[in-house]
Amino acid sequence: MRIAVTGGAGYIGSVVTEVLIQEGHEVLVLDNLVKGHRDAVAPEAIFAEIDLLDGSSITAVLRGFRCDAVIHMAAASLVGESVTAPAKYYRQNVVAGLALLDAMRDAGVAQLVFSSTAAVYGEPAKQPIEEDDPTTPTNPYGDTKLAVEHMLRWYAGAYGLSSSSLRYFNAAGATALNGERHDPETHLIPLVLDAAAGRRPDITIFGDDYPTPDGTCIRDYVHVEDLARAHVLALGGLAAPGICRVYNLGCGGLGYSVRDVIDTARRVTGREIPIQRAPRRPGDPARLVASSERIRRELGWTPQYSELAPIISSAWEWLRRRHLVD
Ligand SMILES: NC(=O)c1ccc[n+]([C@@H]2O[C@H](COP(=O)([O-])OP(=O)(O)OC[C@H]3O[C@@H](n4cnc5c(N)ncnc54)[C@H](O)[C@@H]3O)[C@@H](O)[C@H]2O)c1
Numbered sequence: 049m050r051i052a053v054t055g056g057a058g059y060i061g062s063v064v065t066e067v068l069i070q071e072g073h074e075v076l077v078l079d080n081l082v083k084g085h086r087d088a089v090a091p092e093a094i095f096a097e098i099d100l101l102d103g104s105s106i107t108a109v110l111r112g113f114r115c116d117a118v119i120h121m122a123a124a125s126l127v128g129e130s131v132t133a134p135a136k137y138y139r140q141n142v143v144a145g146l147a148l149l150d151a152m153r154d155a156g157v158a159q160l161v162f163s164s165t166a167a168v169y170g171e172p173a174k175q176p177i178e179e180d181d182p183t184t185p186t187n188p189y190g191d192t193k194l195a196v197e198h199m200l201r202w203y204a205g206a207y208g209l210s211s212s213s214l215r216y217f218n219a220a221g222a223t224a225l226n227g228e229r230h231d232p233e234t235h236l237i238p239l240v241l242d243a244a245a246g247r248r249p250d251i252t253i254f255g256d257d258y259p260t261p262d263g264t265c266i267r268d269y270v271h272v273e274d275l276a277r278a279h280v281l282a283l284g285g286l287a288a289p290g291i292c293r294v295y296n297l298g299c300g301g302l303g304y305s306v307r308d309v310i311d312t313a314r315r316v317t318g319r320e321i322p323i324q325r326a327p328r329r330p331g332d333p334a335r336l337v338a339s340s341e342r343i344r345r346e347l348g349w350t351p352q353y354s355e356l357a358p359i360i361s362s363a364w365e366w367l368r369r370r371h372l373v374d
Pocket of ligand 1: 054055056057058059060061078079080081082083084085098099100101120121122123124125140144163164165166216217218219220230
């Protein structure tokens with residue numbers, strides 16, 4: 049297929065592009081490089097430096113590429129920033145999302161995989177979280193992703209757009225070519241590995257008195273390549289018009305605590321990782337784990353990485369290859 053990847057110069061989008069190329073697809077990456085890296089885009093892909101808000105240019109580029117489907121990864125995605133700068137999030141995620149959907153309609157592209165987030169669930173009443181559980185986001189980031197999901201539902205009925213939305217928590221790990229390069233970095237695994245590499249003095253544990261076995265928060269981590277394969281898999285079955293699906297992507301187990309991550313990183317790297325303790329952060333639930341049963345059952349998604357150690361190890365290897373380890 050001929051597939052456009054928005055945000056394909058970013059962390060997950062660069063790996064989605066890698067997987068699409070491995071599977072023989074032709075890829076057009078659309079990215080304004082506000083957060084992405086030009087050198088993360090596979091050389092086999094066509095690259096257009098473009099902002100999704102520029103709808104008429106997006107239509108022209110999709111038409112010129114004779115695009116069959118879009119995988120939409122571009123977004124602003126910092127939860128904390130979304131609370132202090134909601135205008136940016138509604139513009140980057142909702143207004144740009146709408147511009148993309150309308151550009152697709154104008155260009156006659158009727159299939160979309162949308163990178164949503166498990167933040168749409170807010171503070172869930174039960175774990176693991178399933179797709180039909182209530183969606184009550186507690187921050188603008190989750191709310192903007194949910195708004196796009198709502199658009200997809202109405203666009204399916206009115207215009208025949210077919211879509212799959214994928215909801216997940218923490219992408220982690222790296223391939224041989226691409227890994228996490230966020231600035232600022234807010235994700236636990238790269239921060240822990242920066243501490244192991246001597247690039248930061250220590251790692252802070254926010255709260256060790258949660259009702260979990262070791263007192264620290266439990267979260268879901270999915271290897272970036274497994275996530276990328278799920279995005280490609282989710283393209284299948286969208287050929288008929290008006291399909292609107294939602295799938296969670298989770299690690300498939302009970303999740304991992306902050307202490308599990310730090311202890312595993314110590315084992316994998318053989319390095320000291322100094323810790324600081326701090327009080328709980330407001331709005332941090334004790335446990336957030338998503339059930340992946342639906343996508344396993346319906347699309348046969350089988351993650352290759354089911355343990356934390358190989359996930360962390362892949363991220364560490366990637367830092368070493370980039371000479372970022374002292
Ligand atoms: N990283 C995670 O753990 C995680 C978890 C759940 C969901 N997600 C979602 O996955 C997607 C990718 O996340 P990521 O971590 O790779 O993010 P990222 O910041 O590394 O990549 C996003 C890319 O989108 C581009 N972009 C942003 N706004 C744009 C615009 N208006 N026009 C064109 N390009 C634009 C950026 O330049 C960047 O390359 C996001 O939609 C995010 O919400 C990520």
